[in-house]
Amino acid sequence: EAGVAQSPRYKIIEKRQSVAFWCNPISGHATLYWYQQILGQGPKLLIQFQNNGVVDDSQLPKDRFSAERLKGVDSTLKIQPAKLEDSAVYLCASSRGLADETQYFGPGTRLLVL
Amino acid sequence: LAKTTQPISMDSYEGQEVNITCSHNNIATNDYITWYQQFPSQGPRFIIQGYKTKVTNEVASLFIPADRKSSTLSLPRVSLSDTAVYYCLVGDIPPGIKAAGNKLTFGGGTRVLVKP
Numbered sequence: 001e002a003g004v005a006q007s008p009r010y011k012i013i014e015k016r017q018s019v020a021f022w023c024n025p026i027s028g029h030a031t032l033y034w035y036q037q038i039l040g041q042g043p044k045l046l047i048q049f050q051n052n053g054v055v056d057d058s059q060l061p062k063d064r065f066s067a068e069r070l071k072g073v074d075s076t077l078k079i080q081p082a083k084l085e086d087s088a089v090y091l092c093a094s095s096r097g098l099a100d101e102t103q104y105f106g107p108g109t110r111l112l113v114l
Numbered sequence: 115l116a117k118t119t120q121p122i123s124m125d126s127y128e129g130q131e132v133n134i135t136c137s138h139n140n141i142a143t144n145d146y147i148t149w150y151q152q153f154p155s156q157g158p159r160f161i162i163q164g165y166k167t168k169v170t171n172e173v174a175s176l177f178i179p180a181d182r183k184s185s186t187l188s189l190p191r192v193s194l195s196d197t198a199v200y201y202c203l204v205g206d207i208p209p210g211i212k213a214a215g216n217k218l219t220f221g222g223g224t225r226v227l228v229k230p
């Protein structure tokens with residue numbers, strides 16, 4: 001079974017630029033999560049999808065961050081415009097969404113905003 | 115959501131048993147306790163989950179006392195490759211119930227260093 005795929009693995013941009021991250025969850029997993037992990041801290045949930053609907057986006061800075069999961073499979077997280085404090089690893093995770101809520105994480109995208 | 119407290123770091127040696135205790139004083143009746151492991155440059159990986167008493171799998175054991183206000187992750191005979199950050203999480207939606215996913219809050223984790 002293939003794991004959660006993310007791209008790109010690394011990205012360097014200047015502040016005020018835009019950036020997008022892509023996630024392909026494990027096949028058949030209904031729930032998809034985006035986390036932000038700042039160096040030295042635990043992951044912080046940004047947004048959670050159930051199929052193509054948003055379940056929780058209470059910690060998503062909606063003035064600059066957006067995410068979508070068209071067709072309930074792949075997902076894209078966008079930052080526009082980026083700030084210095086957005087430098088972090090962005091993790092995508094997925095779970096079956098039924099009786100098994102174990103989350104499986106991708107390798108993450110490391111973003112550096114200069 | 116129940117807040118968790120765990121030591122910032124722990125050192126151990128190869129072959130020893132490592133026990134990491136997590137405090138969750140305001141755990142709710144429906145909360146489950148889950149532990150994740152994270153290696154550098156990787157996403158967290160599920161280790162074990164439990165509700166009460168003891169749970170054991172091929173990787174670790176999880177001990178939960180009757181009051182459930184704390185839990186201890188036990189890693190038997192650690193090796194250098196067990197050097198990682200270990201996160202204790204308390205989930206407010208138990209598994210086995212069809213719901214919109216488990217909302218888990220990660221704390222700072224415990225950085226375990228296994229020395230030769």
